[in-house]
Amino acid sequence: MKLINHTSVVKHMKPRLVINILFKSLFFAATLFGLLVLGILLYRIFTQGIAYLDMQFLQSLPSRKPEQAGIKTALVGTIWLMAVVAPISLSLGVGTAIYLEEYAKKNRFTSFIQVNISNLAGVPSIVFGLLGLTVFVRALSLGTSVLAAGLTMSLLVLPIIIVASQEAIRSVPKELREASFGMGATKWQTIVHVVLPAAIPGILTGGILALSRAIGETAPLVVLGLPLFLAFLPKSVFDMFTVLPMQIYNWTGRPQAEFQSLAAAGIIVLLVMLIIMNSIAVLIRNKYQKRF
Amino acid sequence: MNATMEKQRVRIVQGEEKQVEMENKNIVYKTDQLNLWYGENHALKNINLDIYENEVTAIIGPSGCGKSTYIKTLNRMIELVPGVKTSGEIAYRGRNIFDRSYGVEELRTKVGMVFQKPNPFPKSIYENVAYGPKIHGIRDKKILDQIVEKSLKGAAIWDEVKDRLHQNAYGLSGGQQQRLCIARCLAIEPDVILMDEPTSALDPISTLKVEELVQELKKEFSIIIVTHNMQQAARISDKTAFFLNGEVIEFTDTNKIFSTPSDKRTEDYITGRFG
Ligand SMILES: Nc1ncnc2c1ncn2[C@@H]1O[C@H](COP(=O)(O)OP(=O)(O)O)[C@@H](O)[C@H]1O
Ligand SMILES: [Mg+2]
Numbered sequence: 001m002k003l004i005n006h007t008s009v010v011k012h013m014k015p016r017l018v019i020n021i022l023f024k025s026l027f028f029a030a031t032l033f034g035l036l037v038l039g040i041l042l043y044r045i046f047t048q049g050i051a052y053l054d055m056q057f058l059q060s061l062p063s064r065k066p067e068q069a070g071i072k073t074a075l076v077g078t079i080w081l082m083a084v085v086a087p088i089s090l091s092l093g094v095g096t097a098i099y100l101e102e103y104a105k106k107n108r109f110t111s112f113i114q115v116n117i118s119n120l121a122g123v124p125s126i127v128f129g130l131l132g133l134t135v136f137v138r139a140l141s142l143g144t145s146v147l148a149a150g151l152t153m154s155l156l157v158l159p160i161i162i163v164a165s166q167e168a169i170r171s172v173p174k175e176l177r178e179a180s181f182g183m184g185a186t187k188w189q190t191i192v193h194v195v196l197p198a199a200i201p202g203i204l205t206g207g208i209l210a211l212s213r214a215i216g217e218t219a220p221l222v223v224l225g226l227p228l229f230l231a232f233l234p235k236s237v238f239d240m241f242t243v244l245p246m247q248i249y250n251w252t253g254r255p256q257a258e259f260q261s262l263a264a265a266g267i268i269v270l271l272v273m274l275i276i277m278n279s280i281a282v283l284i285r286n287k288y289q290k291r292f
Numbered sequence: 293m294n295a296t297m298e299k300q301r302v303r304i305v306q307g308e309e310k311q312v313e314m315e316n317k318n319i320v321y322k323t324d325q326l327n328l329w330y331g332e333n334h335a336l337k338n339i340n341l342d343i344y345e346n347e348v349t350a351i352i353g354p355s356g357c358g359k360s361t362y363i364k365t366l367n368r369m370i371e372l373v374p375g376v377k378t379s380g381e382i383a384y385r386g387r388n389i390f391d392r393s394y395g396v397e398e399l400r401t402k403v404g405m406v407f408q409k410p411n412p413f414p415k416s417i418y419e420n421v422a423y424g425p426k427i428h429g430i431r432d433k434k435i436l437d438q439i440v441e442k443s444l445k446g447a448a449i450w451d452e453v454k455d456r457l458h459q460n461a462y463g464l465s466g467g468q469q470q471r472l473c474i475a476r477c478l479a480i481e482p483d484v485i486l487m488d489e490p491t492s493a494l495d496p497i498s499t500l501k502v503e504e505l506v507q508e509l510k511k512e513f514s515i516i517i518v519t520h521n522m523q524q525a526a527r528i529s530d531k532t533a534f535f536l537n538g539e540v541i542e543f544t545d546t547n548k549i550f551s552t553p554s555d556k557r558t559e560d561y562i563t564g565r566f567g
Contacts, residue, residue, distance in 0.1 A: 106374070175411035179473070182369060182407075183424040183480050184400035193427065198414055 045271075049264025057265055061231050062247065066258030071266050073230050074247035077146070078215050078273070080234055081243055084150025085157065085214045090207050092154065093161030097203075100162075101169040102191055121159035128156040129223030137224055144225050147237040152220055157210035164206020168199035201288035208281040212274050218245035228253075244270045318345040320484055320514045321366060325380035328361060330373065335361045337538045339380070343484075348506060348515045350529035350546065352522055354566065358538040359518040360408075363486050366516065367403040368396045385483075401428060404477035406487040410469035412461035412476070417444075417453050420461050420472055424480035439479050447475035448505050467498025474505065485509065487517040491524065503528050522562055526550050534558045 060070020096117075104110045132152030142148035172195050180190040196203075227242050228250035234241040244266060251263035321343035328336035336358050343349050351359045364370040366382065368389060382389050389399055412420050421440045430436060440457070444450040449471040453464070461472055470490060477485060487506075491499040506515060506528050519525050525532050526546060533543040534555075542549060542558045553559045560566055 173411070175407060175409060176413060178369065178372070178405075178407065179411045179413065179476070180423070180427075181372070181396075182367065182400060182405040183427065183477070184397045185424075185427045186397055189427045193423070194413060 045264045045267050048261050049268050052261050052265040062229055074242055074244045076233050077241035078243045080146045081150055085153045089154040089157050089161050093158050094165050096162045097165035101166055117159050117162050125156055125217050126219045129220030132224050144240050145238045146234055146241050153214040157214050160210040161206055165203045168202025172198040201284050205281045205285050208277050212277045320345050322383040327379045329377045331375045335538050339540055345514050347530040348510050348528055350525035350532045351518045352525050353535035357535040359535055360488050363488050363518050367400050367405055401480055402482055403484045404482035406473055406477055406490045408489045409493050410473050412469050412472050416458045417461050418457040420476050421479045443475040443479040446478045447471045467494050484514045489518050
């Protein structure tokens with residue numbers, strides 16, 4: 001006796017296929033919606049800003065006269081910021097990840113730390129701004145310097161780097177560690193020569209994504225009190241500075257239409273930097289993607 | 293611990309004492325009343341085993357009987373598992389490996405290990421073999437070159453890889469990878485080689501090559517090999533230990549264990565009645 005009636009199965013085939021197509025179109029529309037919004041945004045910014053985007057724009061100091069204004073201080077400031085954030089956040093983040101994955105015993109204390117790192121990643125960035133204002137700007141009297149902002153931003157992106165590095169380290173197969181230990185290597189030699197080389201693509205990818213978050217963030221810097229307008233370049237990490245998002249924020253706040261266009265041009269510069277960094281992350285991931 | 297050179301009595305478990313005349317061979321590993329627990333799980337029970345120099349000792353038994361646990365205890369790899377407790381003693385060349393003063397790194401430079409699944413590093417063939425010597429402080433390029441060549445020849449893979457030493461080891465076949473892992477292990481010039489089912493992930497031809505290699509290697513090294521393949525144990529080993537539920541049921545000459553086993557359970561196992 002057959003338990004499945006094939007004629008009835010065939011009869012019900014049609015509605016099933018219709019539902020299949022319906023959902024496919026629905027999800028496609030959802031994807032399209034996101035793309036469309038991004039497209040409109042990019043279109044608006046490019047049509048508005050592209051006319052102002054030239055070498056003069058990149059090389060001039062800000063000015064009250066829109067035709068002379070440029071983005072040099074903000075661009076240089078953003079590069080300074082990255083130069084401080086990258087080494088601090090990477091060394092602290094990777095160090096923490098190595099400790100948690102390789103050395104720490106799995107107990108209540110380490111799982112408490114683990115949970116809090118994940119929580120930290122969800123804390124609104126403005127809270128990090130308040131922390132930076134209290135600790136770095138005021139208590140340590142660093143003022144609105146590159147260093148104060150860099151330290152604040154490092155704390156902000158630290159959880160991202162820790163989590164990404166932990167995942168990269170965890171994905172190194174334990175067989176490779178065993179092979180190394182089996183030859184009499186110490187834990188440190190195993191970490192340096194086996195674990196880190198295999199984890200580095202993941203760590204770098206996470207690091208670059210974290211950095212691109214840092215150069216796009218504005219809220220914490222507003223709280224720190226970074227100047228909206230600055231006509232000189234920082235000479236050391238203790239100098240005042242400003243960054244691209246602050247400069248853009250400044251321009252968008254002005255009534256003249258020319259400044260709106262300058263803001264658009266500034267956004268293009270920022271976007272290009274972000275796209276370049278994300279592409280580097282993708283390239284690294286593809287180049288080193290290894291099958292274990 | 294001093295009488296390792298004299299004629300030995302091999303005590304067969306079950307209390308039944310049989311005198312077996314041994315040649316004058318050194319004992320490499322002497323396991324004395326070893327017990328091991330994974331948390332509450334009593335995985336090794338009162339193990340007594342003597343491993344001799346320049347012999348192949350096979351460890352057989354159904355899966356889960358403690359073969360891997362035992363072989364990993366010999367180089368203390370087992371300590372990577374959290375919650376492992378041991379009692380009893382394992383003497384390597386007369387010195388208890390559980391002694392506080394015995395560093396695992398020191399022990400493992402003497403005792404190499406080959407794993408079940410080939411596990412080369414994602415580095416070049418050359419770098420894989422040079423890894424061990426390098427971590428032990430050898431920097432001289434000429435010496436490293438010599439070690440790499442000697443080890444690859446020792447593992448019977450030199451001819452296959454000599455033209456591509458600087459290519460990634462992941463490009464090799466499974467069988468070649470396993471022989472590379474053996475070469476990597478030879479590169480630290482160990483005294484003992486531990487092998488945990490080294491051919492279970494390999495095709496029959498690669499298996500044969502590794503078996504031939506083991507025969508060759510025993511001239512220079514003492515080898516302990518875990519296998520679930522009884523024909524393999526019979527083909528390549530001098531002595532065989534039969535493990536069951538964490539106990540050594542029988543440990544004697546391979547010829548004897550396969551022709552006239554003295555325990556009913558050994559007989560049942562080797563005739564394929566269980567396991
Ligand atoms: N990492 C581990 N943690 C807890 N128990 C384990 C672990 N490894 C093995 N065991 C247990 O120890 C016993 C022996 O296992 P094992 O030595 O791997 O057997 P074999 O290699 O003979 O198949 C089994 O009961 C197994 O469940
Ligand atoms: Mg096993």
